[in-house]
Amino acid sequence: MGIMVKKVIFSILSFGFFFLGLLTLQAQQKYTTHAVEKGETLYSIAKKYKVTPASILKQNPEIKNKEEIKPNTILVISLSGATQVTDSKNLTDNKVEQEVKPIGYTRHKVRKKETLFGITQEYKITEDQLKRYNKRLYAEPLQKGMVLQIPKYAEVVEDEETDIAFLTYTVQPKETRWSIANKYGITIDSLLSLNPELPKNTAYLSVGQTLKLPRPKGDSLKEQQVGLFESYTVPKSIGIFRISQNYGISVDSVITLNPEIKELGGLKEGMVLRLPKKQPTKGVVNTDNYIFYQVKPKQTVFNLTQNLKISRDSLFALNPELENGLKAGMVLKLPRLKENQLQVKNALVIDQINLLDSIKVENKPNLMFLLPFRIDRIDFNNTSQTENQLTKRKDMSIAMGMYTGAMVAIDSMKRRGISVNVKVFDTEMSEEKVRSIMETQSLYGIDAIVGPIAPKLISTVAATASQSNVPVIVPFASDNDLNFNNVFYTVPHDSILRNRILEKVAEMRKDEQIIVIADAKHNTAKEAIIKKFPKARVAKMSKDGSLHLVDFKAMLSKYVPNWVFVETEDDNLAASLVSIVNSSNLNDAIGPKIKVKMFTTNYNNAFEGEDISRPHLGNLEFTFPSPYKINGDRTFSRAYEKMYGIEPDRYAVRGYDITMDLLLKLAYKKNLFETAKFIGQTEYSGNKFDYYNKFTAGYFNKATYLLEYNDDLYIKEVK
Template sequence: MYRKCFMLLVFLLICLQAVAQQYTTHAVKEGETLYGIAKKYRVTPFNILKFNKELKKDAPLRPNTILVIPLDSKAAETTVAPSDIVKKKEAVPPQEEPVDFKVHRVRKRETLFGIARNYNITEEDIKRYNTELYSSQLDKGMRLQIPVFAEKTEADADEELDNFETYTVKPKETRWSIAHRYGITIDSMLSLNPELSKANNNLAVGQQLVLPKIPGSSVQEQKVDYYISYTVPPKKTLYSLSQEYGMSSEEIIRLNPEIMDRGGLKEGMVIRLPKKRITGPEVNAENYVFYEVKPKQTTFSLTRNLGVGYDELLELNPELALGLKAGMILKLPKERSVDLEVKNSLVLDKINLLDSLNRRHRPRLVYILPFRLDKMNFSDEELALKTLMSRNDIKYSLGLYTGALVALDSLAELGMSVDVVAYDNQLSLDKTKEILRNVNFGQVDAVFGPLDQSSLEEVAIQAANQEVPVIAPVPVNSNLSLNNVFFSYTSDEILRKRMLEFMATQVTDQNVIVIADDKNKLTKAEILKKFPGAKSLAVIEEEKNISINLESLQLLLSETQENWVFVESSNFKLISSVTSILNSVNTPDIKVRMFTTNKNRGFENPVISGSHLSNLQFTYPSAYREDTTEAFTKRYAKRFGGAPDKYAVRGFDLTMDLLLKLGYKLDLFEASRGIGTTQYSGNKFNFVKDPVSGYFNISSYILMYNNMKIEEVKPQP
């Protein structure tokens, strides 16, 4: 296998060092000749021989041989028909142009929101003419171009005031709940509020939205016989009064101009209010989930997919009586969503990505990985192989990329075309910056990598200007405040939470014991809080040893209940000692099982006995499965001559997930919002947008050692 990987590195060296020349690969089929292949690709046989030194001029070609085919510029241009090229950005409606600009110098503690409010424009207006703000923070002393727009006439302003109102987002409200309340679609909400991000569904409590007035909500539209006199009680605010009477604050002031004359609403003030009040049930994500009606959907298919009857749906959504329309936001009681997949309060349709593949989409990917060709001596194959096996950065990169190549082969068989460019960033920020000078992000749909934190951040910042997603294939620091990063590796925090949730469904009358070292005090406290009856066993740390006291453990063990022991540590010496001790007390009379909320490298040390872990049915959360599907393993072995490692599995799964979603929508942000959990050979993905950062994979597995195998554990009801 390593020899195959060595040949791959040679191929990469050829491709990555070429500037003007373009290449493709060709798998030789039975009966093909060098002349026939050259004719097919419109090159000369000499050029093929030049880049495939193992070929002999007059020798027959062996089937399944992978050839590097150099393409001349004309041939390269004809590989993609103009009709196959899909434009990434859709046309946007013309925006109002400024009539002038002002210069604003940013002062200490100023925010973009505050500056926009002072100039009566949106944050997006400022960013549009100061594009560096899309990828960097506001800094003191920065000089901003502030657009000045033509003032609206009084008639325009009055008309706008009459038709729209400002709505303040309340806690637990979502875009879906607000759209449902106002009877509009999400697209309409985005049109009215262009500052809302299309890359996520976030709303902040207190955020103000422009929305069309609900019919019957204005004073002029009220059918009232007379007004009532209302005496303002103590501590009553204009906001609470507007909520109580279903009117906006502006409408109350319009009826009672003396409020402004007296400096606001005062205790004891007598004002007039319409007798009729508009009231309605509170609609938020705590009580309901929401569903967006799709084009061509029928009432029958809708009720079948949601598992509710039409009468019940109509009772919750009276507007259905006027007919089902695409874009309508329907609400459902939260308790009816148990069997539905819900993300951010929105019910997701079950989508088969393979069936939904649009073969006219031709995604364009860039792989930036540390292949470390600078460390390889290709003139000495033995030394090169030794370097390959000794460097983790090369092994990780080759694993990810070889897995990706198998995914590309699989998708090609499904009729999907993909444009791929790979770069070696040599684990260097400077090299990454050099690479990025040659990357046109306007012609890229996604970037895979890099692996190191600083390079990943640099790529993400530059890609953010063109709203290009960047995939982090391995664990990295997730503190990047960039909306376009997809953190594909489930974090330890999410895994710990998932494990505790799982254990909460399993623990009944078991005797729970917690063993945690000083570095895991918080985890121990969390477990003890989750299971109030749990017991804690102290860790004894000496100068050269760390363990537990056997007699103290025996006092805590139960003979009538199963003993479930959490071991929380990254110290392999402690883990090894505890595992051996637990295994020794695990007898037919005393049943002991071992668990952890974080299976880190300490558990993978070879001194820890696999048979002991199996005897203890060691159970833990994991971001990936230990085994893979047979189909992928066979396909990988056929191409590379060996079994895939976990990085190859990850490269395959991530590339499949990325390309199937791009083949469905050609917009990873939009696809991720509407697609739930996807699962492949050894990994599964469910990306959820963080309010202040990127997209995080929240999927996980619960795995258990059993009979010297590692099995996935499914929660038992």
């Protein structure tokens, strides 16, 4: 009995000492257990406990590799490694703090009642740092009048925050500086500060260009919550860069979230990564969907709703950041539909400037005109021959029209107090002559060159003028791909005119049937129409280039109106098509009237030929885009007739409008490149101008007219 009692007591004591030893060991080693749950991996468990995968395998020798980690497996986790890492980091941090050297010093004279604490707070240093560079403070108290040496330290930013506070953004198609600034809730000035390589003299961004941007609020790792993450198993043949792109975060952020990538020497197939859940995709913020407005100082929400023609509720719904207050520099987004009600330039709404009210008389514009007067061909002793040449030679007619119209504009500006200096040269349509002019004439002080007219001469002038940063104004259309950023093309490109009419037709259309008649040379226009209206029907053309009449007649609908696009530059074909289409616009003998309206995306000389019936065009309500207004303002016509005794032709109207536009802009600010940034559409007697910058390619006019024939053969503007 006694022996049994002793054995029992010995066993209890032995177990007690063993248990006490185990507790002591656990207290020293800091172990815990973990029941593996479904979806967990060796890497995710190691990350959870801040240990390495190798340490888990070491403490659980029965687990040979990561594949043996199964649900409900009980693992022993040593936490001492994590503690040691933390301690090591703290020691390292302390060591770094001791080694930090001041970048400079400032002097401070102690004032009455100042304390060590107050001084350290004022200069954002510790008491130890203050005493280290003022040894006397170790031995004596702070006294009034003491002069202290205050160390200055470089601002220390945590490495992690530096890595994740910003992201690299790739510019997408149709995005602008304004749309990106709005998307990330920053001002244009902030965007430029973050990206100093962006040019200041243009708002141009190229697709694929990378920008540094602040990471959106709630996107940095410190602000993420566990619920915002998901597990991602790395498949075969995928890199860390592609993963970062797919999740919209930086490579550094992927590594920060998953340190095992570094520990194991890189990304491995089968790794389970912790990545932020993809948020629901919001509407893309680009120039297809929105236009933008930059808030000016002293503006109010009420001012904005009035000026931008939008309700307060709509403005706040599109720009929820307004709930935190309106601030100067904010970029607000507006519906694209507002574009027709506002002045918009490069997707940015601009404040209207009245140039006539903004004239500065101290500005004295200096212009140079390069026009083909062809004086070398004129015999001034033979009056009848000269008159005949001026009538028949197109180059002379253009030059005289442009010049006389420009003189009316200059006279008008002089009566407003603006002194204008003009140099005029005859190009003789000769490249050698133009080169001689550009080599011998100083461009110092010249604000703009108007001309030349011939496309082949433009590059010679543009190249020389670009060296002096002088704008070259091209009066008529040019298809030359010059790539000079100092050239202003005053005539809208065919693609701009085409897009204008297609957008208007799409806006007006309800259930009308679209039919396209296009010759072989106008496939580009035909394809553009079909792209805009996929259900459009294309009329067949015969081998000889004429319309397949039977096929066309069969296409016409008696139940909905027929809108027919006619695309050709052939005079005979145009006359024939106008006649055929008009004949279809009559009462059918056995049914309802077939309604036909005619359009073209390219109004050219073929539609002005002698064989074209104007009454037919009126019947068809023929509608087309145009770079100029056919029935111009009478104010200029009266001034021209008063000066020259005859009515102006369209070249004189163009000369007046181009020159008036130049002089008013230069009288406001003597730099056309600057005014092009913020002055929107301007309109004069028969032309309007609204330039956009294509970076190295120059400035292009996008202002167009939509015109329509009516029953009384008057051509009216379609608003």
